[in-house]
Each structure stands twice: as structure tokens, then as C-alpha cells.
Amino acid sequence: MVTNTRQPLLSVVVPVYGVEAQLHQCLDSILDGLDDTDAADVEVVAVDDASPDRCGELLQAYATRRPALRTVTLTRNVGLGLARNAGLDAVTGEYVWFVDSDDWLPTGSVTAVLGRLRADRPDVLLLDHLRVHHDGREEMDASSPLLRGVNGCVRLTERPALLRVQHTAWNKVVRRAFLTDLGVRFYPGWYEDIPFSHPLLIAAERIAVLDRICYYYRQGRPGAITATPSDRHFDAFDQYDRLFDWLSNARPQETKLRADMFERMISHLIVVVGNNHRMPAKLRRSFFHRVSAQYRRYRPADGYPRPGGVGGLKHRLIASNSYLAYSALRLAHRFLDRRPPGHDPVLSTGPVAASSEQQPHTLAARR
Template sequence: MTVQLSVVVPVYGVERYLYECLDSIRAGLTPEENARVEVVAVDDASPDSCGEMLDAYAARHGNLRVRHLTENVGLGLARNAGLAEATGEFVWFVDSDDVLPAGSTRAVLERLRETTPDVLLIDHLRVHDDGRVEVDASSPVLSGPHTLENLLGLQHTAWNRIVRREFLTENGLEFPPGWYEDVPFTKPVLIAARSIAVLDRVCYHYRIGRAGAITATRSERHFEAFEQYDRLHEWLAARDVPDSVRHRMFTLTMNHLMVVAGNDTRVLPVHRRAFFHRIVQLYRRHQPAGYQAPGGAAGLKIRLVAAGNYSMYAALRAGYRVAGLRRRSMQRTPPVNPGAASTSQTGQTTSIR
């Protein structure tokens, strides 16, 4: 039977989560559905026992292909290595510390069969190690309207979009090395797509805050985001992209970089001023003609970047942090049950053709 879906799983330092992730991919599939799915795991020279765990899993279940890399190349290049091994019509990049809730792979297979798009977008939940679950701020995008400008606001991760493999080859789309490797991949995937389908269903549980995760690591490597955004905007500049899309992408770029700048778990306070001024430089390199910052707090931050005014930004950030701490102290909500939340979506879908 022809493989419809290749699930590529890059693996590094995730002994605690690996088997749960692999088990969740095929959970509940019928034999016929199972035959349409292949799983390709890439051992990115993991320093723990993940490589041996993958081999043992493949020997026990017989439905996992494992590629062992001889040196650590990072998440993006490990995904590329898995993509090179994939044979399915579509590719889904799943991170090895995350989990697919029950019925997710079946729902994805059904939607792909119905629409055969270049890209299928799915919803997710943010799952903390302490059991707390959150709906992502970008999830309402999937409810519509399903315009390109709106869909570009979906969180820019590889795992919330399933992509037709031949479409990636035709457009030369793959992951670059370094941190923030999703940036110059996920946005071009949407912009270049001729058809986008939406599955408004939680099909992914994204684990956040775990020790060792990039988003929870203070490091100068967060400055690598600027090289990735340069790649993205150079890609845009080389193509005939409508001004509305170009302006939307620039706003999203500024918003994301300001989030990174203000995040204590990523940028060390001693590096924050330098990070801000790198945002200023990127703003001046890539500002589209006729661009105007939006209104509201996000727009105010962008205008401070345009002015190069770090002192005002720092004062504004301090004020927001005080207000946020007060608000959180007054709002104590009980944790959401991940299983219940994963079935709360209607599963309604819309395609863009």
C-alpha cells in the first residue's frame, strides 16, 4: 500500500518522553491506516540512550525506521535528514518530547484524503510538565477567516503543519541550521502554497518549559534568530509577494523578536540592550516600503524599535511586568485535563484553494 504520511521525529536528549511520543503516533489506527503511515526517527547523535531506545523500539514493533547521525547537527538539519528518508505523499515533523492526543493521526489522514492540499494546518495545546494545559494565543486563527494574512499568524512551528513532500521539493524548502530554524521554513511554506487546508482540531500536545528546551534556555544563541529572519525576508524580497503579505510578515517578525527580547528565560538581562539594538538594525534592513506599525501595545513597541529608543522600551517592559504579576496573582485557574481538551474541538474544516 502507498504510504500517505511520513512522520519525521528528530531525537536528542529525550529519554523521559521518547516512547510516549512514538506510541502516540500510531495509537488507535486500524491495520489499513497503519499501513499508510511510516515513522522515520533521526538520532541526532543523542548523548544519552535515545539511540539504543530507538533501535529497541524498531526491533520490537517493526514499524519504525531509524537513522543514526554520527555528529549532532541540530533540530533543523536532523529534520532534513529525516525528510530525505521519507517516502510518503505528506510529511509531518513531530518533536520527540511531544505527544499526539488520541485520534490525531487518523484525523489527519482523513483530512488529507479529503483535500490533498499543499499544507494542512492543525491546532495544538501547550502542556506544562506540572500538568497545566493552555490554549495557544494563536489558535483562534484556525477558526477563520482563512485568509493568508490571517493564517500567517498561527504559531510558526514545524509540527502544526503537515506538508506535501513534492511541494517542498518543488519550492526548495528545507530547514536551515541553527536555533529558530522554524522561522525561514514555516512562513514560506504558507506563502508558496497553492492550497491550504485547516483542521480545527487539537492534534498535538506541545510540551513547554522542560529543562534543556531551547525556549527555556538562557543563551547567547537566541541571537541566531536574526540570521533566520534575514533568511526569511531575503526569501520574500526575491519573490512577487503582495504588499499586504509583506507588511503582515514584517509586523509578525517584530512582534516575535520583541517577545524573545523580553523573555527572562531566553535573553540574559545583560544582553537585552544589545538584543534590542539588533532588532533596530533588522528593522532598518527589511522595513517594507509604506509600512506602518499597527496600533495597541504591540505597535507601540515597534515604534520604539523604529526610533531606536531602548530606554523607553525598558521602562514600558518594566511596567507591563508589574501589571502582569498583579493580574496573575488575582487569577488562579484550575488546570485543564489534556485528554478532555483534545476532544473539545469540533473538527470542522475549511480549505483554501
């Protein structure tokens, strides 16, 4: 008997924790509908992160029926970032795609991804997505238009706007050798995508874009970070420290890039501090002051591209550490706004607000 030892083109890493109701939908969306050629080019590595429900049993049964699935079982819960690392250590494919186990892929997504990988051989392939709400409503991300009109492969210097695309792991398919050479891994804690996703785009020589909806990002699941008020949102500061440490070591001369990343950081942290679903009221003041300290620590000496309008006003209040003025302005806008509770119009400043919503959605935050 001859065993097929061909290296798959694509490895999909699926960290699993507390998603018993969504697990089959996620796995089926990856593996169903592939022809023989594409099926031979795909492996799925599911990481059971000591899930407290029946996910472990479901994975074992699924692997029995679908040999393309392998399971890594962790003896203790380590969180999303470290679970992704465990999966990354186990994969064999040329490319790796991190898919969260409570999300799923539209029909044909894997086939489309494989086709683009074969055609362009990028370091990073960026994908578009839709947010899917509990009532079935679908919503395009505000940063999705940035993915339009990219032909072939580019560098970030040619399309700097790509830095403003959601900084999640799941909207990127990454060449594994490039990832290994770069030495980027996931860190523990919430907002683990911050020091992972940005270096990929900054360092990549070849960035391709698949202008197609390839990912359904589930909104509003109980336990998701977007719906979890907690002091763990303070983890964002450590993650940004790691990102700026990487920038200092790997790209010390790129002052414009550092200025752009500074604006991204402050705009994202402004979104977090103003969101009732994430920031407990009793912690908002202290979080605001931490953002102000972060502003003073990392503000580029030559300035940065401060946004206009209300977003720019928020930046100025952060710069002056003016929490009372910020609180008054936030209250006034919330009083005048008629949108659903939890949405903060003061802090919704276009793609920034949308791109920051990606961080919230992490399995680690559901633990």
C-alpha cells in the same frame, strides 16, 4: 513471499536528542490505535541526532517491535533543523509531518490527519494544538481561533490571517512533492522554523485546516529554548534574513505580504528581547539594538500595519532605537503586573506573543 511496496500516505519525522524519558510516549502516540488501513499508510522515521543518552538503544529496540519505525543514525550532533532534513531525505510518504520527540499526539490524531489528507489532498494541512505545562495544566494558544471556520482548501490570499498562526513545523503536514518543488529546507541554528514555515503558507495553492487538537506541545522541560537564556537567541536575525531573501526572490511584487511579514518579525523579536527565560539581562540592550537595525533594514517604504496599544508603542521605540525608554516602560509594567516571573506583559500583544512561543520550543535549543 510478496512484499508490500505501497507508498505510505504519511511519513512522520521525529528528530531525537536527549529525550530518553519522553521518547516512548511520543512514538506510541503516533503508532498506537491505528486500524490496518491507517497503519499501512503511516511510516515513522526517527533521527538519532547523536543523542548522548540511551535514545539510540531505545530506538533500536522499538524498531524491532514496531516495523513501521525506521531509524536514521547521525554520527555527530547537527541540531534540530539539519536532523529534520536527514529525516526528510529518508521518508517515502506522500506527506510529511515533523513531530518533536518530547511532545506527543492526542489519541486519534493520526487517523484524523489521514482522513483529511485523503479527502482534501492539500499542499499544507494546518493543525491545532495545546500547550501542556509540567503540572498537567493545558492551555490553548492565542492564535488557535484563527483556525476556525476554514472549509475545504483555501489560499493565503483568501485567509490572510493564517499567516499569524504559530510558525512551527509541527503544526503543519506538508505534501512532500510540493515541499521538494518549493526547495525549502531547514537551516542550522535556533529559530529554524522561521524560513521554513512561512514560505509553505505563502506558496501553497491548497491550504486545509483540521480544527482539532492534534498535538500536545510540552512546556517547561529543562533545556527547552523557552527556558534557556543564551546568546543563541541572536540566531533569529539570520533566520529572518533568510526569510526576507526568499520573499525578495520568490515574491518581489507582493508588497502587502512583505509588510505583514515585517510586522510579524518585529513583534516576534520584541517578545524575545523581553523574556527573562530567553534573553540574558546582559545581552538585552544589544539584542534590542539589533532589532532596531533589523527594523531600519526591512521597513517597507509604504509602511506596514503597526499594532495598536502597548504593542504599537514597542514598535515605535524599536523604530527610534530608544532602549532607555523601552527599559523604563518594561520595568514599570513588570512592577505593576502580578503574573508569574518570566511572563512579560509589556510584550504580550495577543497572537503575536503566542505565536512566537513556538520558536522557542525546538530540540536544537536543548543541545
